[in-house]
Amino acid sequence: MQVPAQVEYERAGSVEHALTLLARYGPAARVLAGGHSLIPMMKLRLVQPEVLIDINGITDLCYINLTGAQLRIGALTRHAQLLESSVAGEHFAILHDAERVIADPIVRNWGTVGGSLCQADPSEDLSAAFAAMKGTMIIHGPDGSREVSAREFHAGPYETVVGPSELLTEIRLPIRPGGGSGYRKVSRRAGDWPVGAAGAAVWLDGDVITDAGIGLTAVGATHFAAAEAEDFLRGRTATPQTLARAGEIAAENCRPVSDQRGPADYKRHLACELTTRVLGVAVARARGLMA
Amino acid sequence: MKVTLTVNGTEYARDVEPRLLLIHLLRDELGLTGSHWGCDTSNCGACVVWLDDTPVKSCTVLAVMADGHRVLTVEGLANGASLDPVQQGFAHCHGLQCGFCTPGMMLTARWLLNNNPHPSSYQVREAISGQVCRCTGYENIVKAVLWAAEYEAGG
Amino acid sequence: MTGPGVAGQETGAYGAIPRKEDARFVRGQGTFVDDISLPGMLHGAILRSPLAHARIISVDASAALAHPKVEAVLTGADLAGRGLAWMPTLSADVQAVLATDKVRFQGQEVAFVVAQDRYAARDALELIAVEYEPLPPLIDARTALAQDAPLVRDDVPGRADNRVFDWNAGDKTATDAVFATAEVRVGCDMVYPRSHPAPLETCGIVAASDAVTGRLTVWSTSQAPHAHRTLYSVITGLPEHKIRIVSPDIGGGFGSKVPVYPGYLCAIVASMITGRPVKWVEDRSENLMSTAFARDYHMHGEIAATADGRILGVRARVLADHGAFNATAQPAKYPAGFFHIFTGSYDLQAAFCEVTGVYTNKAPGGVAYSCSFRVTEAVYLVERLVDLLARELGMDPAQLRMRNLLRPEQFPYTCPTGWQYDSGDYPRAFALALDLAGYQGLRREQAERRARGEYMGIGISFFTEGVGAGPRAHMDILGLGMADGADLRVHPTGKVVLAISVQTQGQGHETTFAQLVAHELGLTPDDVEVVHGDTDRTPFGLGTYGSRSTPVSGAAAVLAARKVRDRARLVAAATLELSPDDLEWLDGKWRVRGDPDRGAGIAEIAMAAHSSLELPDGVEGHLDASAVYNPPNLTFPFGAYICVTDVDPATGEVTVRRFIAVDDCGVRINPMIVEGQVHRGLADGIGMALMQAIAFDENGNCLGGSFMDYLLPTALECPSPELGATVTPSPHHPVGAKGIGESATVGSPPAVVNSVVDALAPFGVRHADMPLTPANVWRAIQGRPVRPDLAVS
Numbered sequence A: 001m002q003v004p005a006q007v008e009y010e011r012a013g014s015v016e017h018a019l020t021l022l023a024r025y026g027p028a029a030r031v032l033a034g035g036h037s038l039i040p041m042m043k044l045r046l047v048q049p050e051v052l053i054d055i056n057g058i059t060d061l062c063y064i065n066l067t068g069a070q071l072r073i074g075a076l077t078r079h080a081q082l083l084e085s086s087v088a089g090e091h092f093a094i095l096h097d098a099e100r101v102i103a104d105p106i107v108r109n110w111g112t113v114g115g116s117l118c119q120a121d122p123s124e125d126l127s128a129a130f131a132a133m134k135g136t137m138i139i140h141g142p143d144g145s146r147e148v149s150a151r152e153f154h155a156g157p158y159e160t161v162v163g164p165s166e167l168l169t170e171i172r173l174p175i176r177p178g179g180g181s182g183y184r185k186v187s188r189r190a191g192d193w194p195v196g197a198a199g200a201a202v203w204l205d206g207d208v209i210t211d212a213g214i215g216l217t218a219v220g221a222t223h224f225a226a227a228e229a230e231d232f233l234r235g236r237t238a239t240p241q242t243l244a245r246a247g248e249i250a251a252e253n254c255r256p257v258s259d260q261r262g263p264a265d266y267k268r269h270l271a272c273e274l275t276t277r278v279l280g281v282a283v284a285r286a287r288g289l290m291a
Numbered sequence B: 001m002k003v004t005l006t007v008n009g010t011e012y013a014r015d016v017e018p019r020l021l022l023i024h025l026l027r028d029e030l031g032l033t034g035s036h037w038g039c040d041t042s043n044c045g046a047c048v049v050w051l052d053d054t055p056v057k058s059c060t061v062l063a064v065m066a067d068g069h070r071v072l073t074v075e076g077l078a079n080g081a082s083l084d085p086v087q088q089g090f091a092h093c094h095g096l097q098c099g100f101c102t103p104g105m106m107l108t109a110r111w112l113l114n115n116n117p118h119p120s121s122y123q124v125r126e127a128i129s130g131q132v133c134r135c136t137g138y139e140n141i142v143k144a145v146l147w148a149a150e151y152e153a154g155g
Numbered sequence C: 001m002t003g004p005g006v007a008g009q010e011t012g013a014y015g016a017i018p019r020k021e022d023a024r025f026v027r028g029q030g031t032f033v034d035d036i037s038l039p040g041m042l043h044g045a046i047l048r049s050p051l052a053h054a055r056i057i058s059v060d061a062s063a064a065l066a067h068p069k070v071e072a073v074l075t076g077a078d079l080a081g082r083g084l085a086w087m088p089t090l091s092a093d094v095q096a097v098l099a100t101d102k103v104r105f106q107g108q109e110v111a112f113v114v115a116q117d118r119y120a121a122r123d124a125l126e127l128i129a130v131e132y133e134p135l136p137p138l139i140d141a142r143t144a145l146a147q148d149a150p151l152v153r154d155d156v157p158g159r160a161d162n163r164v165f166d167w168n169a170g171d172k173t174a175t176d177a178v179f180a181t182a183e184v185r186v187g188c189d190m191v192y193p194r195s196h197p198a199p200l201e202t203c204g205i206v207a208a209s210d211a212v213t214g215r216l217t218v219w220s221t222s223q224a225p226h227a228h229r230t231l232y233s234v235i236t237g238l239p240e241h242k243i244r245i246v247s248p249d250i251g252g253g254f255g256s257k258v259p260v261y262p263g264y265l266c267a268i269v270a271s272m273i274t275g276r277p278v279k280w281v282e283d284r285s286e287n288l289m290s291t292a293f294a295r296d297y298h299m300h301g302e303i304a305a306t307a308d309g310r311i312l313g314v315r316a317r318v319l320a321d322h323g324a325f326n327a328t329a330q331p332a333k334y335p336a337g338f339f340h341i342f343t344g345s346y347d348l349q350a351a352f353c354e355v356t357g358v359y360t361n362k363a364p365g366g367v368a369y370s371c372s373f374r375v376t377e378a379v380y381l382v383e384r385l386v387d388l389l390a391r392e393l394g395m396d397p398a399q400l401r402m403r404n405l406l407r408p409e410q411f412p413y414t415c416p417t418g419w420q421y422d423s424g425d426y427p428r429a430f431a432l433a434l435d436l437a438g439y440q441g442l443r444r445e446q447a448e449r450r451a452r453g454e455y456m457g458i459g460i461s462f463f464t465e466g467v468g469a470g471p472r473a474h475m476d477i478l479g480l481g482m483a484d485g486a487d488l489r490v491h492p493t494g495k496v497v498l499a500i501s502v503q504t505q506g507q508g509h510e511t512t513f514a515q516l517v518a519h520e521l522g523l524t525p526d527d528v529e530v531v532h533g534d535t536d537r538t539p540f541g542l543g544t545y546g547s548r549s550t551p552v553s554g555a556a557a558v559l560a561a562r563k564v565r566d567r568a569r570l571v572a573a574a575t576l577e578l579s580p581d582d583l584e585w586l587d588g589k590w591r592v593r594g595d596p597d598r599g600a601g602i603a604e605i606a607m608a609a610h611s612s613l614e615l616p617d618g619v620e621g622h623l624d625a626s627a628v629y630n631p632p633n634l635t636f637p638f639g640a641y642i643c644v645t646d647v648d649p650a651t652g653e654v655t656v657r658r659f660i661a662v663d664d665c666g667v668r669i670n671p672m673i674v675e676g677q678v679h680r681g682l683a684d685g686i687g688m689a690l691m692q693a694i695a696f697d698e699n700g701n702c703l704g705g706s707f708m709d710y711l712l713p714t715a716l717e718c719p720s721p722e723l724g725a726t727v728t729p730s731p732h733h734p735v736g737a738k739g740i741g742e743s744a745t746v747g748s749p750p751a752v753v754n755s756v757v758d759a760l761a762p763f764g765v766r767h768a769d770m771p772l773t774p775a776n777v778w779r780a781i782q783g784r785p786v787r788p789d790l791a792v793s
């Protein structure tokens, strides 16, 4: 088996401690949460941090709770916990849809929500789900904390706005009435990364879409979102034709690249097809027609 | 770096490099070679062991991350001479051929049954879907787990 | 379920008994190569070429040698000094052990580091500086014979192009004549993509050389320990009796553990140099990038028939991509393996195939990945063609097959390319499969669904394999006839130890072979201990691949047991003071004719043979016996498979809903194990049809170098198979058994592809190449298929 290069190791017992360690080591350090993205990359020696700062001991970053009209998810929450959380599922079906198809059950036991987001793989599922839900991320740094929109969290492939001395601590999702959501992914096999995937949330007033959120992953969508399609939907009646048109707009605005998972034209087609389908699911759920 | 962990009920202390993977600690340092490895990318599940109460891919956990924790490996599945029903099921239902994936499969199966004593065959398939078997086509693994479930239910 | 109860199936010690080997495996007490740790053992790691084609300017290992934990570094130059930089392949070519002149594929072995632990060995690889001069790589096999193609094998003096071989079989004139006059002709280009057997355990070795005794002991992942011993002796010049090969428990092989790999030789040389045991176990990317690929056939097939659906002939032109070194593993006279069994299961007049092998800048291999030596490619070709013909004729593919299957009375049947099929009742097996599937109901359901805009497919494949190589007149590997030995020791108390030459990788030999012997000797399988995988303790034989264990080694075990039985008869006669002719073998004992209560079983006779009894002529004092089995022919298992899929044409997703498999492998020793073999092969076939393929980009980068990129099916892609069995014994095998290890891998891919293409028929799709990933299915519907051997674009 391939093995990581030599590395130093520090264990952080609290957020403050982690920040102190990050300040001490600077860009040579990497935060180690579940490690299920980082350790394989270290084994393949695609990344070679000098120091790992293990935050698994910060158990108070492991939570899912309702605070006012927000669902708050601690960054160290394991994927399996999010999948099992009834409060998350009740308000955000999209999260359970997505978690069910992220990696596999064993990886989900240990991999963390924050770790997945910070890995910032352009094919990451939760990035699209949180983009669709228009969530925000709480980032702690030496000067306190800041809140960043999910759509500003990523700075590019494998890059986020979390600075070298900062730590992602929480994800917040606003709960608004009248909403429904869903997630649909096409992959070559269970546990594989998506060839393309779409998440959607809609809020209805009667049949009229008051707001919509569309997240796309693996298809080169800016900020994992389909803003133009959302704009199109706002104020329109939720008919199959409208949803299909939104799918087309989403597809027109993404920039997929060909790889072994699929050619660019297929991925663009998927962006349309899956957006349309998942909007249908979100609408059905908003109307209470679907679990 | 010093690590102390409890494996199959026995406490071990070792001085290791921080980069040492848990699978190598188990196999090379503790001589527990029942856990295997089969890939570099956390895809195959040959290395599955329990860390505290859940199965993990021990190729994707540093040994130092297991400091202070409990680990269960295939060597700890049986209770003395009496095999765990999951082990019995695998032998009874021809749930293994080369035996390489088997330890990881059995550890996941044990966890599944602890949490869901009456799984459907789909739930069994889903539970082991992060683990590759190249020999059985999974059919008899599924049967083995269902056999163990039935056995434990007294059937 | 199958078992006793299937017509033609014997009972006795045969039957679905649990496996003996499982006791250790379920306790985690198997011993695989990487579990072996010897005092003072060192660890090897290989530096591999990042480039597909480049001249090596220099290799500088000085920094690695300065690493405090590094004990030695081997380079191509070091090996050249010992005459070991190149080694013979199993196909009369040579392969670089460590590159000296050029690297010819990405992942080729360049240097070997030996260090005190595996982490340090890996670290030291980064300290070796290699200077390369990149050369244009040859990636697309279809351009390999072009004038301006880069020359891969300029190491061979006089070689001017990339042709490995041209080979053909059948009667070209007769076939062309059939095609010229046939009413219907259908043709198709198809690719059987490069894939990898990817057993869960990668390849590995522990080599321990003892300078004092001159002995070399090797523990390795070998499917063929005796053949490896001979090969190591030939390569290194070590006397063969000083070499001992041990194959401990093997974590799957599927053909990939037949060849000798460069890493093995490096570890052996390193052990000789350092005087310490050296372990090398490849990691998964090394496994996928450098060892044992399979398939990679670009095929054009044609089928000719009458307008009413009588198949007349088939022909095929094949371009075979062999990678940088011709390292295929198969009987020497057959450069394309047994591909010429591509006439399949049908009664036809003429057939002709021609195969051209070419070198490319890709990993060598061409191993039999559960394919009975290219029968997989052959069956895929003919079964796709039959479906294409059915489409052309507007006939139901089941009806077309039933109409053309060989009839039972035609056996033994000599096919147009010369294979003599030993036995078969094809219509019976096919009818059973159609029945199990509820075929007519499925067709009705399909029509109803289509009317609703749902696309389900029903795919059929009927296959015949030739397995159990093989007859020594035609088959050898490196000049070694493909025979296998068996030694049987009968202890005084009647307990038996059987030593065999073949090597299980999960097939359950410790159980099946015990059953074979127990059955012959009136014992229980628990009375028989099976010894295997240690060349010092077992007789010579060529090993386990090509489904040959039961057909060849199993036959040897039975013949040895029958020798024991014959000798026991003499002893029994002596103890009973009767003539041997007065005794008959009945219900597991030698009994007195006409007085069956008088007699003796093997245990009593064994004790008598060791006692002070005055021994009769022909008995030397015990019952031990050995046998070597030279098969007179291959065995020809066959089967009928039906796959039901659901296809979402808008996303291209394929779900395998049902898989019905009827296999006839002759007499089943342990039906449970037989069914397990079928389960495995069906998963393999689904994997190959839907996801397992290795492509290369234009620079020769391997695009399937990890389990993230080379996908293997999980439990969620594999349906719960529905199995059936018929039993048509082999007339020439001592117990009527045929091989089963590869049947389902051979038979299932065309069933899946036929099913998906059937589902897509309303879209006008007549063929789609594997792997049928969602993207490839969607592209097939668009009429713009993807080339599965190249980077997706």
Ligand code: FES
Pocket (backbone or CB within 6 Å): B036, B037, B038, B039, B040, B041, B042, B043, B044, B045, B046, B047, B048, B057, B058, B059, B060
């Ligand atoms: S070794 Fe493959 S997942 Fe751990």
Ligand code: FES
Pocket (backbone or CB within 6 Å): B095, B096, B097, B098, B099, B100, B101, B102, B132, B133, B134, B135, B136, C200, C251, C252, C506
């Ligand atoms: S039994 Fe061989 S890999 Fe599962």
